[in-house]
Amino acid sequence: MSSITTPRKKKSNSVCFVCLNPTDSHRIAFNEKKCVDVDFVEKLFFICKTDGVKRILKFEDANICRNCFSKVLNTFDFIHKTNENIEQFVSTCVKRAAFSPLTPKSFYCNVNNNNMSTDSQSLPTSRSRKLTKRLAFSDITNESEYDPIPTSTTTTTSEAEVNDHDHSYTSFQKSTQARMILENSDLLTDISNRFTSFCSQGSFLTDLREQSLSLTSRTVMFSSVLHKYRKADDLHENSDHLITAIVKEMMTRVPLLLDAMLCVAVPNSNIIPASIIPSLATCYSILLKLRYNNLSAFHRMVSAITLKGGLNDRGQARLNYLGMTLSCERRLQFQESISLSSENLIIDKLKFNPLIKITGDNLDVYIKASQLFTDKRNKDLHMFASNVIFSRIARMDMDIESPNVDVNSIQAADVLLSSYQQEQLLDVYGVLIGRIMSKLPGMKFLKSHLSLHVPHQYSKKMAEKSTVIPLPILFSNETKHEDCLDIMDSYESQLTSLFTAAFGSLEILRKFKVPVGGDQLTRVRLQEAKNLRTLSVSPEKKFDDLSPIVCEMWHSKQDFLEKCYKALYKVENTPGTLHYFKTILHRNDVNGKVKGRFKPHHELLVAVGEGMIREQILEFCNMECEDDIPQHIKLEGFDKLKDFDKREVLTKLIREFLIFYGYGNVHLGGHIMSENQEIDELQNYCSNLCHWALHLIELDDTAKEGDMSRLLLNCRYSIPFFYSHSALSKYLVENIDFIIKTEYLLSPLQKLRVLEGSFVNVRGGVAQNVESDLVQEHSVCNQKSLIKSLGANKTEKAISRITRAADMISSICDKFDKTVNLKPKGSRHSKCISETDTQIISKSLRKLRPFKFTNGRKCNGFNNIKSLPLSKSKVPMMKDRMNLIIRRLTNGQAVLFDEQEAPEIDEENSSDYLPDI
Structure with missing residues (x-):
């Protein structure tokens, strides 16, 4: 049997005909x-x-x-x-590379039209972009010119010429595009012929054109306000009077144009409404931007308004087509210019005042996907926003030596109110009680003897307007330690860059450092991040330039209000309780959860608290109603006294009132009324609520005045309120930490920087200060609203650009609202409480008579409630807990707190419930 050979693939021994390689490879x-x-x-x-x-x-x-x-x-x-x-x-036409059907057509007409004026063709205009033909690949080598506007003889348009755009807000049907081009071509031709006709004839229109010629000048002397204020900084500073400046420019430089507009706009009654001013400014600005593209201050302001309002890209493209806003590309450049101006502004300010403070807060945005897939889900964006606050009082020549204090000797008594400090607090409480007294119709005569503001050492300085500038947003989550390290590293990097640009070295930064503030979570996390780098070699890695790290006061006040509602708000609808007044006043946005709905809860507690204090005054002065004359013995013959004696009598009367009802004694505990076998629960409940409400009013007034001495008094007196809720309260620890640092550990300069940095005056004026972290909260809300307006384009670059511009855009809009007298419209109350609601509260309390002792009177849901937030039996335990906290804080150790406390709530409309700034 013959063997069968397996066929093998034939190999050629010849060389490869491409590389001519004679090797034996396959x-x-x-x-x-x-x-x-x-x-x-x-x-x-x-x-x-x-x-x-x-x-x-x-x-x-x-x-x-x-x-x-x-x-x-x-x-x-x-x-x-x-x-x-x-x-x-x-x-295919790509975005901004070809003509958009929503972009106003070019001023250039058909090149075959020989009637076009040479002068008009040379005019600079924002709409002078020539049309770009969409060529097929085979037409690349053709050298024939493309007619920018099709003539009327053209009946068809190639597919390449009217190809759909790849961006949504310019997607039109091909036939619609061709029709629009043809119609506008004929209209532009007619306009061009008319322009040529009146230019060739000597008329007043020629004089008008000569008047407007100088408006396109770039020199400061002759340039228009639309050119002077086009830069971000100039627009921000002058947006409150830009409208009036535009109309005044029309009156002085182009009066013929103003006369022509008035002839058309003024009604037959010859009564000119106030709304004609912004209308004239709008028409004038649109026309001048057609004349010269850089006359865009008005358009930049309108673009800021549309950004603040959350108008999407398609809506802004429509307004751009009408000539009222910037184009998409120019709008992005405007936002970039704001970011650049913010950095340059910080550097310029640092050269004159290097003493700054940084506040920061988390910025969380929940993004919902339009369609859910395995690789495309709803997600949370966790970011961190920061502001730079420049000092108003602190100077570089102040003492920077830290006091030599034995931290082991600090005890609870050093943190609580001393007897002298208690007297100071009662003096301030007396002013607040006097204001409430003077609101009673029967005691209005006291108003002239009361001070409108509580003066303090730095009243004039704190009335000055603060400088607050946002820093770039950080894509870090403050709940993670590794991200907190990134935040601190970013702070160090930015400060190094800014101080180097301002001074050429880091000597001033190393000497004076920069305090950092935030809420409780921010303070704890950033302090822990700094502790992790204790053994690092360089000052930058050790975060030595960021010191101290403190908690700010608005979040402390918010937690104070939260603790009050947890203690005094329950669903039992007993007359005289918070829930009862919430029901009869129809405050449906009050649910007991303060975080996320601060303002309605604050308004209700202050309104009910003031009503109960008025009821206390009626009982104390033996008045049957608010219109009665007070029958107190100290007020007999009051009208016959001199002004000095009247103020002295009034001071003694108020002090007696405070002592009688036990104000200023919460840290001591105990009962303010005589003990009985049975207690009056309703009286104790109302007395308890008055203590919370009056101290909340004190916190508000301290923030308005920017009083740093009262700030420390308030922190000391807030401690027993927080402890009454829980020994593990977070802001119990934060108030103790703040007092220890400012009173015992920091140098005089650093102490002043921390205290004055707790308040910001964004408007300027007496009693216009607010807490610095409240300003940070408003910045976060402004940034969050602009981030949501980005739609699907939520990239890091887009978010960074829009958030840097958020505060300036918001400020421009606020100034515009004031210019046109545009009142805010919303579902929230413009006042804390109306007169009608005040009368309802007063009548209800007068009927109940809660401060007239009734033995055994009950208050459902509040069994055995005490008249003070803290009972005397708990005072020793409070001091022991405070000593433990002090030891751990001074040793740099973490302090345990209640993890079950309510977290920050990020509601969609939480910005509507923030206090105004």
């Missing part, structure tokens, strides 16, 4: 199946295009090595793909 013949399957010969011919190559390769004994075989296939794929991409790129 070669492939062109008539083999491997070449035929991939159509190798056709691809090779497409590359080299040599005549006769197909016949030679197929019928000659030609071979190719595997290396060259792969290179030829890859080369063919590259050339083929390149041709396809180029053809697609040329034949």
Whole structure:
């Protein structure tokens, strides 16, 4: 039986015809199946295009090595793909690279129209972009010129000319595009002919054109206000009077244009409404921007308004088509200019005042996907926003030496109110009680003897307007330690860059440092991050330049209000309780959860608290109603006294009132009324609420005045209120930490920087201060609203750009509202409480008489409630807990707190419930 030989693939010993390599590597013949399957010969011919190559390769004994075989296939794929991409790129219009149907058409008319004036063709205009023809790939080599506007004889338009845009807000049907181009072409031709006609004739229109010629000048002396205020800083500073400045410019520089507009706009009654001023400014600004593109201050202001209002890209494109806003590209450049101006402004301010403070807060945005997939889900964006606050009082020549204090000697008594400090607090409480007294109709005569403001050492300085500038947003989550390290590193990097640009070195930064503030979570996390770098070598890595890190006061006040509602708000609708007044006043937005709805809870507690204090005054002064004359013995013959004696009598009367009802004694505990076998629960409940409400009013007034001495008194007196809720209260720890740092550990300069940095005056004026972290909260809300307006374009670059511009955009809008006297419209109350609600509260309390002792009177839901937030039996335990907290804080150790406390609530409309600034 003969053996069968397995067929083997024939190998040629000839060289590869491409590389001519004579090696013995495997070669492939062109008539083999491997070449035929991939159509190798056709691809090779497409590359080299040599005549006769197909016949030679197929019928000659030609071979190719595997290396060259792969290179030829890859080369063919590259050339083929390149041709396809180029053809697609040329034949398809990309964003901002070609004419958009929503963009106003060019002023240029048909090039075949010989009637076009040479002067008009040379005019600079924002709409003077020539149309770009969408060419097919085969038309690249054609050198024929493209007529920018089709003539009326053109009846068809190629597909390449009207190809759809790739961005949504310019997607029109092809037939619609062609029709719009044709219609506008005829209209522009008619306009051009009319312009040429009146230019050739001597008329007042020629004088008007000569008047407007100087408005396009770039020199400061002759330039228009639309050019002077176009920069971000100038627009921000002058947006409150830009409208009036535009109209005044019309009156002085182009009176003919103003006269023509008035002839058309003034009604037949010849009564000119106030709304004509912004209308004239709008028309004038739109016309001048057509004349010269850089006259865009008004358009930048309108673009800021649309951004603040959350108008989407399509809506802004529509307004741009009407000539009222900037184009998409210019709008992005405007936002970038704001970011750049913020950094330059910080550097310029640092050169004159290097004493700054940084506040920071988390910025969380929940993004819902339009469609849910495994790789596309709803997600949370966790970011961190910061502001720089410049000092108003602190100076570089102040003492920077820290006091030599033995931290182990600090006890609870050093943190609580001393007897002298208690007297100071009662003096301030007396002013607040006097204001409430003077609101009673029967005691209005006391108003002239009361001070409108509580003066303090730095009253004038704190009335000055503060400088607050936002820092770039950080894409870090403050709940993670590694991200907190990134936040601190970013702070160090930014401060190093800013101080180097301002002074050329870091000597001033190393000497004076920068305090950092935030809420409780921010203070704890950033302090822990700093502790992690204690053993680092360089000052930057140790975060030595960021010191101290403190908690700010608005979040402390918010938690104070939260603790009050947890203690005194329950669903039992007992007359005289918070829930009862919430029901009869129809305050449906009050639910007991303060965080996220601060303002309605604050308004209700202050309104009910003041009503109960008025009821206390009626009982104390033996008045049957608010209109009665007070019958207290100290007020007998009051009208016959001199002014000095009247103030002294009034002071003694108020002090007696405070002592009688036990105000200022919460840290001592105990009962303020005589003990009985049975207690009056309703009286105790109302007395308890008055203590919370009066101290909340004190916190508000301290913030308005920017009084740093009262700030420390309030922190000391707030401690027993927080402890009455829980020994593990977070802000119990924060108030103790704040007092220890400012009273015992910091130098006089650093102490003053921390205290004055707790308040910000964004408007300027007496009693216009607010807490610095409240300003930070408003910045976060402004940034959050603009981030949501980005739609699907929530990239890091877009978010950084829009958030840097958020505060300035918001400020521009606020100033515009004041200019046109535009009142805010919303569902929230413009006043804390109306007169009608005040009367309802007063009548209800007068009927209940809660401060007239009734033995055994009950208050459902508040069994055995005490008249003070803290009972005397708990005072020793409070001091023991405070000593433990002090020891751990001074040793740099973490302090345990209640993890079950309510977290910050980020509601969609939480910005509506923030106090105004």
